[in-house]
Amino acid sequence: MSTTTAVAPLTTRDAEVLVTAARRAAEAAGVAVSVSVLDAGGHLLAFRRDDRAVLISGETSTRKAYTALQLDAPTADLVDAVRPGGPFHTLPTALDRPLLFIAGGLPVRRDGRLVGSIGVGGGSPEQDHAFAAAAVDAPA
Template sequence: MQSKWALTAEDADRIGRAAEAEAAMHGWAVSIAVVDDGGHLLWFKRTEGAAPISARIAPAKAQTAALGRRESRVYEEIINQGRTAFLSAPLLEGMLEGGVPVLRDGQCLGAVGVSGVKSSEDAQVARAGIAALHELLAR
Protein backbone atom coordinates (compact mmCIF):
# COMPACT_ATOMS: atom_id res chain seq x y z
CA MET A 1 0.00 0.00 0.00
CA GLN A 2 1.20 3.49 -0.80
CA SER A 3 0.79 6.54 1.35
CA LYS A 4 0.64 10.14 0.21
CA TRP A 5 0.87 13.64 1.57
CA ALA A 6 -2.38 15.57 1.98
CA LEU A 7 -3.23 19.16 2.81
CA THR A 8 -4.81 19.67 6.22
CA ALA A 9 -7.29 22.39 7.10
CA GLU A 10 -4.44 24.14 8.90
CA ASP A 11 -2.26 23.93 5.77
CA ALA A 12 -5.04 25.37 3.61
CA ASP A 13 -5.55 28.19 6.11
CA ARG A 14 -1.81 28.98 6.16
CA ILE A 15 -1.68 29.04 2.35
CA GLY A 16 -4.83 31.15 2.04
CA ARG A 17 -3.82 33.71 4.64
CA ALA A 18 -0.33 34.11 3.15
CA ALA A 19 -1.84 34.59 -0.30
CA GLU A 20 -4.27 37.13 1.13
CA ALA A 21 -1.37 38.99 2.78
CA GLU A 22 0.50 39.12 -0.55
CA ALA A 23 -2.54 40.58 -2.29
CA ALA A 24 -3.11 43.10 0.52
CA MET A 25 0.54 44.20 0.39
CA HIS A 26 -0.02 45.24 -3.23
CA GLY A 27 -3.53 46.59 -2.74
CA TRP A 28 -5.03 43.90 -4.97
CA ALA A 29 -8.67 42.90 -4.62
CA VAL A 30 -8.82 39.18 -5.40
CA SER A 31 -10.57 35.92 -4.70
CA ILE A 32 -8.38 33.08 -3.44
CA ALA A 33 -9.24 29.38 -3.45
CA VAL A 34 -7.26 26.48 -1.99
CA VAL A 35 -8.28 22.98 -3.08
CA ASP A 36 -7.14 19.43 -2.34
CA ASP A 37 -5.63 17.08 -4.92
CA GLY A 38 -9.10 16.20 -6.20
CA GLY A 39 -9.96 19.85 -6.78
CA HIS A 40 -12.33 20.07 -3.79
CA LEU A 41 -12.50 23.43 -2.03
CA LEU A 42 -10.71 23.61 1.34
CA TRP A 43 -10.39 27.40 1.83
CA PHE A 44 -11.83 30.44 0.09
CA LYS A 45 -11.79 34.21 0.48
CA ARG A 46 -13.11 37.03 -1.70
CA THR A 47 -11.39 40.18 -0.50
CA GLU A 48 -13.09 43.54 -0.29
CA GLY A 49 -13.63 45.01 -3.73
CA ALA A 50 -12.96 41.83 -5.72
CA ALA A 51 -15.27 41.40 -8.69
CA PRO A 52 -18.08 38.89 -8.14
CA ILE A 53 -16.96 36.77 -11.11
CA SER A 54 -13.58 36.27 -9.45
CA ALA A 55 -15.36 34.10 -6.86
CA ARG A 56 -16.12 31.62 -9.65
CA ILE A 57 -12.85 31.91 -11.55
CA ALA A 58 -10.44 31.38 -8.63
CA PRO A 59 -11.83 27.95 -7.63
CA ALA A 60 -11.93 26.91 -11.31
CA LYS A 61 -8.26 27.83 -11.74
CA ALA A 62 -7.36 25.93 -8.56
CA GLN A 63 -9.32 22.85 -9.65
CA THR A 64 -7.67 22.90 -13.07
CA ALA A 65 -4.18 23.11 -11.53
CA ALA A 66 -4.91 20.32 -9.04
CA LEU A 67 -6.48 17.89 -11.52
CA GLY A 68 -3.88 18.61 -14.19
CA ARG A 69 -0.96 18.61 -11.73
CA ARG A 70 0.43 21.71 -13.46
CA GLU A 71 -0.11 25.44 -13.58
CA SER A 72 -3.35 26.45 -15.25
CA ARG A 73 -1.41 28.80 -17.56
CA VAL A 74 -0.11 25.71 -19.39
CA TYR A 75 -3.61 25.08 -20.71
CA GLU A 76 -4.03 28.72 -21.67
CA GLU A 77 -0.79 28.50 -23.66
CA ILE A 78 -1.90 25.29 -25.40
CA ILE A 79 -5.15 26.96 -26.47
CA ASN A 80 -3.40 30.18 -27.52
CA GLN A 81 -1.05 28.12 -29.71
CA GLY A 82 -4.06 26.95 -31.72
CA ARG A 83 -5.15 23.74 -30.04
CA THR A 84 -8.65 25.08 -29.42
CA ALA A 85 -10.10 21.57 -29.18
CA PHE A 86 -8.61 21.54 -25.68
CA LEU A 87 -11.47 23.84 -24.63
CA SER A 88 -13.65 20.71 -24.55
CA ALA A 89 -11.50 18.92 -21.94
CA PRO A 90 -13.82 17.67 -19.18
CA LEU A 91 -13.72 19.33 -15.73
CA LEU A 92 -11.15 21.95 -16.76
CA GLU A 93 -12.91 25.30 -16.69
CA GLY A 94 -10.18 27.57 -15.32
CA MET A 95 -7.68 27.37 -18.14
CA LEU A 96 -6.20 30.80 -17.40
CA GLU A 97 -3.01 31.76 -15.58
CA GLY A 98 -3.46 31.99 -11.83
CA GLY A 99 -3.86 28.36 -10.77
CA VAL A 100 -0.72 26.87 -9.19
CA PRO A 101 -0.35 23.31 -7.87
CA VAL A 102 0.98 22.63 -4.38
CA LEU A 103 3.75 20.07 -4.86
CA ARG A 104 5.78 18.11 -2.32
CA ASP A 105 8.27 15.41 -3.22
CA GLY A 106 6.80 15.23 -6.72
CA GLN A 107 3.26 14.74 -5.43
CA CYS A 108 0.44 17.17 -6.01
CA LEU A 109 -1.28 17.92 -2.69
CA GLY A 110 -3.73 20.41 -4.14
CA ALA A 111 -3.62 23.86 -5.69
CA VAL A 112 -4.25 27.55 -5.22
CA GLY A 113 -6.31 29.60 -7.63
CA VAL A 114 -6.45 33.40 -7.63
CA SER A 115 -8.52 35.79 -9.71
CA GLY A 116 -8.98 39.54 -9.71
CA VAL A 117 -5.87 41.22 -11.09
CA LYS A 118 -3.54 40.59 -14.05
CA SER A 119 -3.07 36.87 -14.54
CA SER A 120 0.65 37.05 -13.73
CA GLU A 121 -0.25 38.86 -10.49
CA ASP A 122 -2.87 36.21 -9.71
CA ALA A 123 -0.13 33.59 -10.03
CA GLN A 124 2.20 35.68 -7.86
CA VAL A 125 -0.40 35.70 -5.08
CA ALA A 126 -0.92 31.94 -5.39
CA ARG A 127 2.83 31.26 -5.25
CA ALA A 128 3.18 33.44 -2.14
CA GLY A 129 0.60 31.28 -0.39
CA ILE A 130 2.36 28.09 -1.39
CA ALA A 131 5.73 29.50 -0.28
CA ALA A 132 4.35 29.94 3.24
CA LEU A 133 3.57 26.23 3.41
CA HIS A 134 6.99 25.28 2.05
CA GLU A 135 8.65 27.51 4.65
CA LEU A 136 6.80 25.66 7.38
CA LEU A 137 7.75 22.25 5.94
CA ALA A 138 11.41 23.24 5.68
CA ARG A 139 11.66 23.74 9.44
Protein backbone atom coordinates (compact mmCIF):
# COMPACT_ATOMS: atom_id res chain seq x y z
CA MET A 1 0.00 0.00 0.00
CA SER A 2 1.36 3.34 -1.05
CA THR A 3 0.85 6.40 1.09
CA THR A 4 1.27 9.73 -0.62
CA THR A 5 1.19 12.90 1.38
CA ALA A 6 -0.47 15.77 -0.42
CA VAL A 7 1.68 18.82 -0.94
CA ALA A 8 0.01 22.20 -1.21
CA PRO A 9 0.34 23.71 -4.67
CA LEU A 10 2.17 26.95 -5.31
CA THR A 11 -0.30 29.83 -4.90
CA THR A 12 -0.32 33.28 -6.41
CA ARG A 13 0.65 34.60 -2.98
CA ASP A 14 3.65 32.24 -2.93
CA ALA A 15 4.54 33.40 -6.43
CA GLU A 16 4.38 37.07 -5.43
CA VAL A 17 6.66 36.36 -2.44
CA LEU A 18 9.18 34.72 -4.80
CA VAL A 19 9.01 37.64 -7.25
CA THR A 20 9.52 40.16 -4.45
CA ALA A 21 12.50 38.27 -3.01
CA ALA A 22 14.19 37.95 -6.41
CA ARG A 23 13.62 41.63 -7.20
CA ARG A 24 15.01 42.69 -3.80
CA ALA A 25 18.17 40.68 -4.45
CA ALA A 26 18.50 42.24 -7.91
CA GLU A 27 17.86 45.76 -6.62
CA ALA A 28 20.51 45.29 -3.93
CA ALA A 29 22.96 44.43 -6.72
CA GLY A 30 21.79 47.36 -8.85
CA VAL A 31 20.46 45.10 -11.62
CA ALA A 32 17.12 45.58 -13.42
CA VAL A 33 15.43 42.22 -14.05
CA SER A 34 12.30 40.39 -15.05
CA VAL A 35 11.02 37.57 -12.86
CA SER A 36 8.58 34.81 -13.84
CA VAL A 37 7.04 32.18 -11.57
CA LEU A 38 5.23 29.13 -12.94
CA ASP A 39 3.05 26.58 -11.18
CA ALA A 40 3.66 22.81 -11.48
CA GLY A 41 1.62 22.73 -14.69
CA GLY A 42 3.80 25.37 -16.37
CA HIS A 43 1.22 28.15 -16.07
CA LEU A 44 2.39 31.68 -15.31
CA LEU A 45 1.45 32.63 -11.73
CA ALA A 46 3.38 35.89 -11.41
CA PHE A 47 5.52 38.11 -13.58
CA ARG A 48 7.23 41.43 -13.05
CA ARG A 49 9.59 43.37 -15.31
CA ASP A 50 11.51 46.28 -13.89
CA ASP A 51 10.97 49.42 -15.99
CA ARG A 52 14.68 49.55 -16.76
CA ALA A 53 15.10 45.84 -17.59
CA VAL A 54 15.96 44.96 -21.17
CA LEU A 55 12.81 43.95 -23.04
CA ILE A 56 13.99 40.45 -23.89
CA SER A 57 14.40 39.68 -20.18
CA GLY A 58 10.66 39.11 -19.90
CA GLU A 59 10.83 36.31 -22.43
CA THR A 60 14.07 34.84 -21.09
CA SER A 61 12.84 34.78 -17.49
CA THR A 62 9.74 32.81 -18.52
CA ARG A 63 11.70 30.38 -20.70
CA LYS A 64 14.24 29.79 -17.94
CA ALA A 65 11.43 29.03 -15.50
CA TYR A 66 9.79 26.68 -18.02
CA THR A 67 13.07 24.85 -18.66
CA ALA A 68 13.79 24.44 -14.94
CA LEU A 69 10.27 23.08 -14.42
CA GLN A 70 10.25 20.65 -17.34
CA LEU A 71 13.65 19.18 -16.52
CA ASP A 72 13.33 19.61 -12.73
CA ALA A 73 16.80 21.10 -12.56
CA PRO A 74 18.48 24.48 -12.31
CA THR A 75 19.15 25.81 -15.79
CA ALA A 76 22.73 26.57 -14.69
CA ASP A 77 23.27 22.81 -14.33
CA LEU A 78 22.03 22.11 -17.87
CA VAL A 79 24.20 24.43 -19.95
CA ASP A 80 26.82 21.78 -20.81
CA ALA A 81 24.14 19.18 -21.63
CA VAL A 82 23.01 21.11 -24.73
CA ARG A 83 26.44 21.79 -26.17
CA PRO A 84 27.41 19.77 -29.27
CA GLY A 85 27.98 16.20 -28.16
CA GLY A 86 25.96 16.69 -24.98
CA PRO A 87 23.05 14.39 -24.10
CA PHE A 88 20.44 17.12 -24.70
CA HIS A 89 22.11 18.71 -27.74
CA THR A 90 18.92 18.68 -29.86
CA LEU A 91 16.48 19.33 -27.02
CA PRO A 92 16.32 23.15 -27.38
CA THR A 93 14.72 22.80 -30.83
CA ALA A 94 12.78 19.56 -30.30
CA LEU A 95 9.71 20.97 -28.53
CA ASP A 96 6.90 23.36 -29.38
CA ARG A 97 7.71 25.57 -26.41
CA PRO A 98 11.31 26.72 -26.52
CA LEU A 99 13.59 25.84 -23.67
CA LEU A 100 16.40 28.14 -22.60
CA PHE A 101 19.61 26.71 -21.20
CA ILE A 102 21.02 29.82 -19.56
CA ALA A 103 21.49 30.16 -15.80
CA GLY A 104 18.62 31.88 -13.98
CA GLY A 105 15.89 29.22 -13.78
CA LEU A 106 15.28 27.10 -10.69
CA PRO A 107 12.70 24.50 -9.69
CA VAL A 108 10.62 25.37 -6.62
CA ARG A 109 10.02 22.52 -4.21
CA ARG A 110 7.80 22.10 -1.17
CA ASP A 111 8.46 19.16 1.13
CA GLY A 112 10.77 17.79 -1.54
CA ARG A 113 8.10 17.85 -4.26
CA LEU A 114 8.22 19.98 -7.40
CA VAL A 115 5.49 22.65 -7.15
CA GLY A 116 6.71 25.22 -9.68
CA SER A 117 9.67 27.20 -10.87
CA ILE A 118 11.18 30.66 -11.01
CA GLY A 119 13.14 32.34 -13.78
CA VAL A 120 15.10 35.58 -13.68
CA GLY A 121 16.45 37.47 -16.69
CA GLY A 122 18.19 40.78 -17.17
CA GLY A 123 21.52 40.37 -15.42
CA SER A 124 24.43 38.13 -16.27
CA PRO A 125 23.59 34.41 -16.11
CA GLU A 126 25.42 34.14 -12.78
CA GLN A 127 23.52 37.13 -11.36
CA ASP A 128 20.17 35.79 -12.57
CA HIS A 129 20.91 32.43 -10.95
CA ALA A 130 21.86 34.14 -7.67
CA PHE A 131 18.67 36.25 -7.66
CA ALA A 132 16.48 33.18 -8.32
CA ALA A 133 18.34 31.24 -5.60
CA ALA A 134 17.85 34.11 -3.15
CA ALA A 135 14.11 33.94 -3.80
CA VAL A 136 13.89 30.15 -3.41
CA ASP A 137 16.00 30.26 -0.24
CA ALA A 138 14.08 33.19 1.31
CA PRO A 139 11.73 32.36 4.18
CA ALA A 140 8.11 32.17 3.04
